[in-house]
Amino acid sequence: MAIGASVGKGGVNDLADVMVVQHLLNGWLGSTAQPQLNPDGDCGQKTITAITNFQSKVVGLPKPDGLISPGGKTWTALTNTNAPSTPADLSGAAWWHANQANYPNSNSLTELASPFRERTAAFVDALKAAGAKVTVSATRRNRTRAHLMHYSWRVSRGEVAPKDVPAVPGLSIRWDHGDLAKSKKGAKEMVDLFAIAFQPSLTSLHIEGRAVDMSITWTGTIQVKDKTGKARPVGAPQSGNTNAELHRIGATYGVIKLLSDPPHWSDNGH
Known part of the structure; x- marks a missing residue:
């Protein structure tokens, strides 16, 4: 089942296409105990209102426009909603x-959003150059x-x-x-x-590519360069989760530690 052109407010509203949309909308309206449309192929106000409500309640559009385009988000959601169970x-x-x-x-730094991607990569490079072990468990969700x-x-x-x-x-x-x-x-x-x-x-900032979960460990005292290139000693505790000096170094790169979540770093500390 498909439509050849747009249906709804300001659409082409071909008779056959409107009837297809009305039938599909009736499947949703009936399943949610709402009054159904007369599938007459006339794209009147009731049909446009039904489209707008579907876009708001099912598709989740912040500004429903009352228009269904072939292959668009509303059309895809409408056909999925009426797919046989x-x-x-x-x-x-x-x-x-x-x-x-x-x-x-993903657990790849390359999946992070710029500029956090470049900042995190630079911080991780500095850690590894200093002899720290870095294990990235999650980047973009x-x-x-x-x-x-x-x-x-x-x-x-x-x-x-x-x-x-x-x-x-x-x-x-x-x-x-x-x-x-x-x-x-x-x-x-x-x-x-x-x-x-x-x-x-x-x-979550992970969804936006603005956070990374990683474990950082080392032995003894290591010299980690901050963003300016200055080497700063980092000793105990030998964990990126709790070492305040390492957190301060990360901040120079724009990689901020969230203290309440042991492996979590982000671009704003949340």
């Missing part, structure tokens, strides 16, 4: 094992993976109804099993497999 779509352990690897996080982690946590705890989880274009998962207990169980299985201990954020 199969056991493979349902959230849970089986879905996690089959799909989670498609949304990997996959946005879809963050979405999956966030909503598996919230659905499992009953904080969000399964049917209210926002759709993500390109992500085929059905949180609503048709039974709340089963839906929460499926979400909890994913929480356990993701090894989530605290509610995952949707606005």
